[in-house]
Amino acid sequence: MKITCTQRELVEAINAVSKAVAVKPPTQILSGICLRATGAWLELEANNLDLGIKTKIPVNTETEGSIVVSGKFFQETARKLSGDIISIDYDDEAKVVTIRSDSGSYKLLAMPVEDWMPIKEPEVEVSFAMPAITLKSLIRKTVYACSNDAARPMFTGCLLQIDGSNITMVGTNTHRMAVMREQIADDLGDMKFIIPSKALWELLRLADASGDKSVSIRCSQKDIDFTFDNIYIKTRLLDGDFPQFEKVIPKEPTVTARIDTEELLAAIDRVGLISKETDYKTIKFVFKGDELQLSSTSPEIGNAEETIPVQSEGGEFEISFNVNYLNEALKVIDTKTCVFKMSGRLKPADIREADRDDFIYIVTPIRTN
Secondary structure: OOOEEEEEHHHHHHHHHHHOOOOOOOOHHHEEEEEEEEOOEEEEEEEEOOEEEEEEEEEEEEEEEEEEEEEEEEEEEHHHOOOEEEEEEOOOOOEEEEEEEOOOOOEOOOOOHOOOOOOOOOOOOEEEEEEEEHHHHHHOHHHHHHHOOOHHHHHHEEEEEEEOOOOEEEEEOOOEEEEEEEEOOOOOOEEEEEEHHHHHHHHHHHHHOOOOOEEEEEEOOOOOEEOOOEEEEEOOOOOOOOHHHHHHOOOOOOOOEEEEHHHHHHHHHHHHHHHOOOOOOOOEEEOOOOOOEEEEEEEOOEEEEEEEEEEOOOOOOOEEEEEEHHHHHHHOOOOOOOEEEOOOOOEEEEEOOOOOEEEEEOOOOOOOO
16 A cells, blocks of 8 residues: 555544544453545545444545554654655555654554454444434533443433434433533434444534534444544433433423523633542532522531622522533533423432423532531
């Protein structure tokens, strides 16, 4: 294989597939990136068996071929090279890949390409498409709420539920839950599956939500894939029955407060400096008429307190939260005002965007003295 391409496009392509490179692979080949030069294109593929990503870039091909190189060192080498044009030349006898630019020449040992495990496309049972902007909105509003606990794999992904033209995505770690609803023009029937959060983070990173671009989605009982532009992502689905999330949403709040989103986020960020150093990262809210008092305390550091204006109904009320859980939810709220709905200091709170019901965030408060 012998090709030339631009440094910028090569680095972007390597970055796109790099998150599917296995960090602690069961076999060494999965720590690599497979390069395939065919005609005017170079395809890059990484596959850790749970997540696979492919992309391609235009190149000048002198000799077609396929090679596998270390993902880590190939990425670092390409990123640090100077010059606009990079050449990649594979010596089949020496099993060495030479990467050249204006500033120098670098050699990497190639792995046996015959050992490479290509991404297996799913046996398609369902296929559909949705606007990229819709998919990114669903993911952005929910994926952060997923669990990182591998012992409970079902909660490490988001539920994607489709009812006709209504699409709902839900993420939860059982202490908080984020629900986002969108609507599309097509009737897709009824289906649901649980997508790993790692794949969703990559979709959020790579999918272009501009204009009218769409994402093609195909799935089987075990796998799902996404195709858009020159990107292909495939991941295993998670097994299990997702909780009936509708039952978790509180029905009759006794206290409702409308708060300026940016002002609240800034106050939490300042007051939370102290609470983030404690075990439970607790921040206390006290609603008093048209004021909200935020406070946090650490026996080793000190305490912090701020007061901001609110529009509150339901009388004086006190409740405490995990500061990180609030921060992450408020950062995805797109309206100037957010609404807190609460029914007890130890009962889950309901946080929404003002005058909109497509996004719901439920968070369990922290018990304090």
